[in-house]
Amino acid sequence: MKMSMPSRPPAIRSVALAVMPGLFVFLWSTGFIGAKLGLPYAPPLTFLTLRFFLVLALLLPVALLTRAPWPRSAAEIGHYAVAGLLLHVGYLGGVYIAIGLGVEAGLSALIVSIQPLLVAALAGLLLGERVSRRAWIGLALGLAGVGLVVQGKLGAGIGDVAGIAACLVALAAITGGTIYQKRFCAGMDLRTGNLFQFLAAAVVAGLAALLFEDLEVQWTGEFVFALGWLVLVLSLGAFSLLYLLIRRGAANRVASLFFLVPPCTALIAWPLFGETLGPVELAGMALVVVGVALVNLPGGALRR
Template identity: 35%
Template sequence: MAFLSMLLVLIWSMGFITGKFIVGFIDPNVYLGIRFLCAGMVFLTIALWLRRPFPQWKELPKHIVAGMLMNGFYLGFAYVAIAQGLPAGIMALIGALQPALVTVLAFLLIKEKTSFKGIIGIVIGMLGLVLVVSPALDLDMGNGGVSLLTLSLGCCAILVLSLGVTYQKTSIASSDIFSSLAIQNLAGSAISLGFVLFLGERLFVMQWESFALVAWGVFVLSGGGVFLMVWLLRKSKASHVSTLLLLAPPLAAVESYFIFSESMSTIQIVGFVVTIAGVYLSASFPRGAGTRELEKD
């Protein structure tokens, strides 16, 4: 379980790096739309090949909503905010609120409780992430892209992701994961198409790099990262999995240091260590943890 948790964090952090690689090759929501569509077809093919059961018609809307929240709206709002000028440092800072939001939503919607140690771990992890992004905050806050609109879009992105994470713990958790993710990715692609039309995006450079980035997104980010996230959500508390993702932005900063030769300050390194400590305290998976089957609504 611990290995899969760390693999999820590693793949999730690569999503930040991929966002830098696609610049100049593919517009963000064009990339997301193609990625979700292809990932949906991959999961659909696997489900049909393995003869996995598909949700009943009355359950289908729940899977569609989950995909719209976790895929289309989350990344759509985030990319729109960034496209409108919201700096990545501010977006990462807003993202630090996600574990707290998931903890509250999970308690209100599915009666999932978090221990006092878990809450302390979430607070420590959030503090660590603030330290990681703090060197960029002074510059970011003076950026003209920080407005009520962009901040609202960033907050909406984290809110819908938190709702999507919590929603994965409802009755859809008892469905087959391959057929469910097929529906969720196809629903996400429809939302991404809407953002493409809204923003007027059209860039797709016909080079091997573009196709390699799409393949990476389909098989690693969606086929690996999102699959692992949904699988872990079925095996543990939503707050545990959400807190793990606090490690993704600091790890992305480390990856950028080696890949893009970006600098890392001492305070960022300290923040990374603090975040690890908070996540370890909050999100350690109990031995033998299993998914708690939830009654259908």
């Protein structure tokens, strides 16, 4: 269960690689839906701690039964832990705290969607990746499209200052985590690597929950469903796809996929919560698709 898939026939491998970006966007988008369903019944860090420990309970027997390779050094474990803290505690914790403080999910998604621009700017300095003019145009179109999709949310008010600060922390964490994962965790086995990432995240989130929250959970049907979805689909499925995509593609191309998350989230929320999309929002979605295509389609969007 390594991150590469050498045993698959070329045709199957090509189809899998083509499907992975779209599947990742869909799965990642449902994280905002799961948060919206579950957060009324548990404090943000308590919710995340439960999620992380449940993931650990699933990953440990899988790693042992499949005899997954374990990290060979303390430094390797340290890299996994740092990436896990950035991607799980920093990003997810920031988003959950922001939503818990009253920041709307659409506004949170918009702030975090600025990540591709930051990754593109930093990837040249830290990873030796040079972004072409076409890629910058695509990234700019994507950002403009996201702004159109959530423009109604911006008119509803910014919300608590602390919530916006939490969104900015999440933005910094997912940006740093993407680059760090690409540079230091490229050869990570999904079973044992994820195990150490979620272990670090569970310990830190758990300590923070003990210090700052009352740990009270209402075990309603909605909360159980949201928790189960976030554990199985997001923590195990979407994050594994993220690591695969980071390893197989340039960091800025992978990051550009996050532009699709806000409009995809809006499409999912429409039948679930009755949120409608007008012509301006639909035009924004079209801009996002064009922008992501400019960055990801063959033709020299990225230069070495």
